[in-house]
Amino acid sequence: MDLRVIEKEDNALSIEIAGEDHTFMNVLKGALLETDGVAAATYDMNPEQSGGQTDPVLTIKTEDGTDALDALEAGTDRVIEKTDALTEAYESAA
Amino acid sequence: MSYKCSRCKRDVELDSYGGVRCPYCGHRVLLKERAPDVKEVDVE
Amino acid sequence: MADYDVTFIERDDTEARFLVRGVTPAFANGIRRAMIADVPTFSIDTVRFIENSSVMFDEQLALRLGLIPLTTPLGGEFDEDDTVTLALDVEGPETAYSGDLVSSDDMVQPAEEDVPIIDLKDGQRLELEADAVLGYGQDHAKHQGGVAVGYRHLQRVEVVGDRDEFRDDEPEIVRGVIETEGGELVPTEEFDNDLTERYPDSEVEVHDVENAFVFDVETDGSFDVDTLVQAGIDSIRGRAEELKEAVQL
Numbered sequence: 001m002d003l004r005v006i007e008k009e010d011n012a013l014s015i016e017i018a019g020e021d022h023t024f025m026n027v028l029k030g031a032l033l034e035t036d037g038v039a040a041a042t043y044d045m046n047p048e049q050s051g052g053q054t055d056p057v058l059t060i061k062t063e064d065g066t067d068a069l070d071a072l073e074a075g076t077d078r079v080i081e082k083t084d085a086l087t088e089a090y091e092s093a094a
Numbered sequence: 095m096s097y098k099c100s101r102c103k104r105d106v107e108l109d110s111y112g113g114v115r116c117p118y119c120g121h122r123v124l125l126k127e128r129a130p131d132v133k134e135v136d137v138e
Numbered sequence: 139m140a141d142y143d144v145t146f147i148e149r150d151d152t153e154a155r156f157l158v159r160g161v162t163p164a165f166a167n168g169i170r171r172a173m174i175a176d177v178p179t180f181s182i183d184t185v186r187f188i189e190n191s192s193v194m195f196d197e198q199l200a201l202r203l204g205l206i207p208l209t210t211p212l213g214g215e216f217d218e219d220d221t222v223t224l225a226l227d228v229e230g231p232e233t234a235y236s237g238d239l240v241s242s243d244d245m246v247q248p249a250e251e252d253v254p255i256i257d258l259k260d261g262q263r264l265e266l267e268a269d270a271v272l273g274y275g276q277d278h279a280k281h282q283g284g285v286a287v288g289y290r291h292l293q294r295v296e297v298v299g300d301r302d303e304f305r306d307d308e309p310e311i312v313r314g315v316i317e318t319e320g321g322e323l324v325p326t327e328e329f330d331n332d333l334t335e336r337y338p339d340s341e342v343e344v345h346d347v348e349n350a351f352v353f354d355v356e357t358d359g360s361f362d363v364d365t366l367v368q369a370g371i372d373s374i375r376g377r378a379e380e381l382k383e384a385v386q387l
Contacts, residue, residue, distance in 0.1 A: 001377070001380045001381055003381075003385070017381065020377065022171065023171040023172050023374070024377045026164045026168060027164055028378070028381070029164065030162050030164030030165060030168075031164075031165075034162075069385060072381075073385050076379070076381050076385065079374065079378035080375055080379060080382070082165055083374055085141070086142050086158070086165075086169075086371055087368065087371055087372075088142075089142035089143060089144045090144050090364075090367060090368070092144070093144035093156065094144075094364055128190075128191070132186050132187065132188050133186070133190075134185070134186045134187075135184065135185045135186075135187065135197055136184055136200070137181075137182055137183050137185065137280070138200075
């Protein structure tokens with residue numbers, strides 16, 4: 001997973017995440033939107049039809065007092081928590 | 095070049111002088127056999 | 139934090155239907171996509187034909203061989219692009235089946251024994267060696283472990299009154315799983331997908347239940363459903379961890 005920071009300010013971050021697709025990006029975006037201090041989060045990716053898939057670019061805007069990079073880390077933590085919770089729920093039902 | 099006669103099923107070697115004809119039975123229909131090499135194919 | 143609740147509606151080795159409550163659409167879709175494209179399976183990738191006097195071209199047979207599901211252990215025994223060799227030698231008159239493939243590794247075997255490969259007539263023979271590699275559904279459908287993976291909203295059916303006596307006798311089709319007012323989960327096949335069969339005298343309203351999804355998962359036999367679901371979830375988790383580490387640096 002190669003990262004390329006396109007833009008970085010205290011309350012905004014634009015970062016290219018190489019090798020990922022909608023499968024992970026949409027989960028991450030969904031988790032970011034549920035994270036405290038995140039004002040906006042989205043990702044952008046060219047569709048396959050327009051000359052091949054480009055790597056997704058994740059854009060985050062945060063509220064004052066939250067660093068955008070910290071918010072991204074909190075977002076990934078949230079995804080990990082979700083997967084662990086789902087694993088647990090699935091196993092207890094199985 | 096190795097062929098197989100379609101009538102008498104014998105292996106036939108052709109050279110550039112004899113023309114297309116089975117030397118054993120005179121039949122003119124010869125079949126080219128698949129090469130015995132191992133062929134590698136990629137699954138696509 | 140996320141509080142999930144999983145309930146199984148149907149459960150088999152290779153096929154299952156279960157309800158997950160409390161899951162966001164984004165997460166549900168991520169798991170679905172991961173199960174289809176990001177869980178690796180073994181599949182034949184190159185074939186060496188020693189003899190093929192059958193009526194089909196080598197390439198056609200190679201394609202058929204590629205589509206035979208092979209059992210795949212996902213416990214870390216194999217890495218991406220690891221190779222397992224399988225051999226086949228069948229002489230006509232006989233049909234060559236997937237079960238005739240002899241594997242070099244006990245853990246990687248044809249998942250089904252009775253997939254026909256080709257019918258061989260008298261005097262025809264097929265002898266080959268095939269290399270199976272561990273690959274991802276993303277790259278080729280033959281590597282898909284989940285063959286029918288999808289989800290639907292759980293639908294809640296509420297009785298809102300009596301059915302009009304002179305109403306047209308039209309069916310009300312729903313598909314998936316419904317939740318009754320009593321909290322019972324009923325697959326719609328039980329009443330022919332037609333609500334008027336289950337509620338003949340009542341007027342009903344159907345609403346999607348928010349954040350409750352009924353997953354239908356079927357595997358090709360490479361592994362069981364639990365393994366596939368777990369591997370799908372782990373795939374997402376692995377990427378989140380990788381990103382977390384990359385961000386921390």
